[in-house]
Amino acid sequence: MSFVTRFAPSPTGYLHLGHAFSALTAFDAAQAAGGRFVLRIEDIDQGRVRPEFDAAILEDLAWLGLRWEEPVRRQSKHMAEYEAALSGLVERQLVYRCFLTRKEIAEAIASAPHGETEEAFRGEALAPADEAARLAAGEAFAWRLSLKKARAALGSAYFSLVFEDETGLVRAAPEQHGDVVLARKDFGTSYHLASVLDDALQGVTHVIRGEDLREAAHLHVLLQKLLELPQPVYRHHRLIVGEDGKRLAKRDQAATLRSLREAGRTPAEVRAMVGL
Secondary structure, eight states: OOOEEEEOOOSSSOOBHHHHHHHHHHHHHHHHTTOEEEEEEOOOOTTTOOHHHHHHHHHHHHHHTOOOOSSOEEGGGOHHHHHHHHHHHHHTTOEEEEOOOHHHHHHHHHTOTTOOOGGGOOOOOOOHHHHHHHHHTTOOOEEEEOHHHHHHHHGGGGGGOEEEETTEEEEOOGGGGOSOEEEETTBSOOHHHHHHHHHHHTTOOEEEEEGGGTTHHHHHHHHHHHTTOOOOEEEEEOOOBOTTSSBOOTTOGGGBHHHHHHTTOOHHHHHHHTTO
């Protein structure tokens, strides 16, 4: 079996020690397996993406000694592919337009008898006439995956959805995510839709990422099944935390690779700092 893994940062800030640990963990795994390491820039959040951060990602990773295949995949260049995948789900009536605002969703959750959370929200498509009226009025909406219809489409296969991670085989429970947003009126994808499609198109066989994304695998295997995409093996690693015990964020300037490099630290010292 071939081994292909990836690192997929977003250019919304400078890389920090947590990113270094994730990238090095994936790269080392590919090297040990005699496999391939690919890089993807997840730049669909155009409100926060900056060219200088994109350039810094490549500079920081090269400084760490990582090598990757060219060309680097940038999500902003592949919106048509995501929109085509979404169109297929629309045609199969597996997604619906949700016109509810965050406030309205919060109010609906508060009145729900089963203690729903916003992440597990479930809704319904509007009646055709109501939907047409709201579209004519130019109202904003989100394309949500209908968990109810996805379950019906897969039949018994829904209940046998599993994925492999470092603990073994795990029974997937996508219902914990509810009717997740896959795109919006003015933007043709979301992290979840783009990520699973990218992994398939890049031939990724092993997704190596942080523990904070463990629950996403439950949803991603459902999307892979619906889109008839290959399912990778998942490996979730520990998170690097700061002195306060909280996981690092891009606002933690002292831990950025850029600042460490300027302070005279070496790639070997960075490896030691993250326990590699």
